[in-house]
Amino acid sequence: MKVAFKPFGKANTASTRLRVFLPIKHINIRSQEISCQLFNPNKIGDYSLVIFQKTYTAEDIELAISLKKQNVKIAFDLCDNHFFNPAHSKEGNERNERLRQIIDLADAISVSNKGLGQLTERNYTIIDDMVEFSVHNSLARNLFRPLSKLTKRKRLQLVWFGSAGSEVPRFGMIDIEKIVPELNELSMQIDLELSVISNSKEKFKQYLATARFPTCYYEWRKTTFPYIMQRQDITLIPIDVNPFTAYKTNNRPVSSLMLGIPVVADKIESYEVLSEFIRFGNWKQNIEAYWRNPLLRSNDVARGREFIRKKYNEEVISDQWISFIKKSIKNESE
Secondary structure, three states: OEEEEEEOOOOOOHHHHHHHHHHHHHHHHHOOOOEEEEOOHHHHHHOOEEEEEOOOOHHHHHHHHHHHHOOOEEEEEEOOOOOOOOOOOHHHHHHHHHHHHHHHHOOEEEEOOHHHHHHHOOOOEEOOOOOOOOOOOHHHHHHHHHHHHHHOOOOEEEEEEOOOEEEOOEEEHHHHHHHHHHHHHHOOOOOEEEEEEEOOHHHHHHHOOOOOOOEEEEEOOOOOHHHHHOOOOEEEEOOOOOOOHHHOOOHHHHHHHHOOOOEEEOOOHHHHHHOOOOEEOOHHHHHHHHHHOHHHHHHHHHHHHHHHHHHOOHHHHHHHHHHHHHHHHHOOOO
16 A cells, blocks of 8 residues: 655654654554655555645645545644634635645544544544654763763753744744743742744744843754753743644653653643653742752653653554554544
């Protein structure tokens, strides 16, 4: 069976990387029955199934209709709440119409969590994000940790990483703004610095304008990200919980723990599975607890990494995809 993934983004987009590029690689390793590749319009006749990953342009709709006429099965994968249109804009309404169209056309639906599945108003299959274990290798773990110990630095290194995001809907770097007052207070007691790894220096300057502690900006690059992270002590993930952010996946706290960095975050549904290994809210209290107790940090990280290796390893997630693909081609409902 030949299967094609048609993603909305490229390899530098987290959701595309975790839900297309990595699955293609590991499904091909694990399954002798299924051969996966990126969609090629010149090979439509070879495909048993095309998976549209969070892409539903007018051209996608036309393609899906054409594929169905050629008896090619269609699946749609969603890992963000694209139904949310807080501005009630014409563009947003048109997007929702296209989203509903491709969901109606699809023979099968996959989502990253239960909440999103319910929004599709269809039978759905939950498929977790695949973890980039190759990124979290011994090289990344060992380069900077020994260096930090040798230099005996006293400043607490905090970090936020992710997409710069937007103000409507509200998500991304703007979320840091809400905890700056607490960090300002904490900086009176603890010598701290906040690094931001993202894709907009302008937003970094805007949202951290009132910070009374040192800050540092790094442009996100896949090749440098794990190395920059190794200089950090605690990852902060504040979230303005709204109908868009509430359905985000847990790839950020998972990535942080796998890189050896403990996490303080706001709570959303997908983070709850990690509740034994990360700290929720109470920013000053939790940051100070990690600062005062290195053993607490290392224990939370060690237990979290063990859990992640069991729940999100390549074999587990590949099998989720393989099962979904087989059922999609057979047109079986979950």
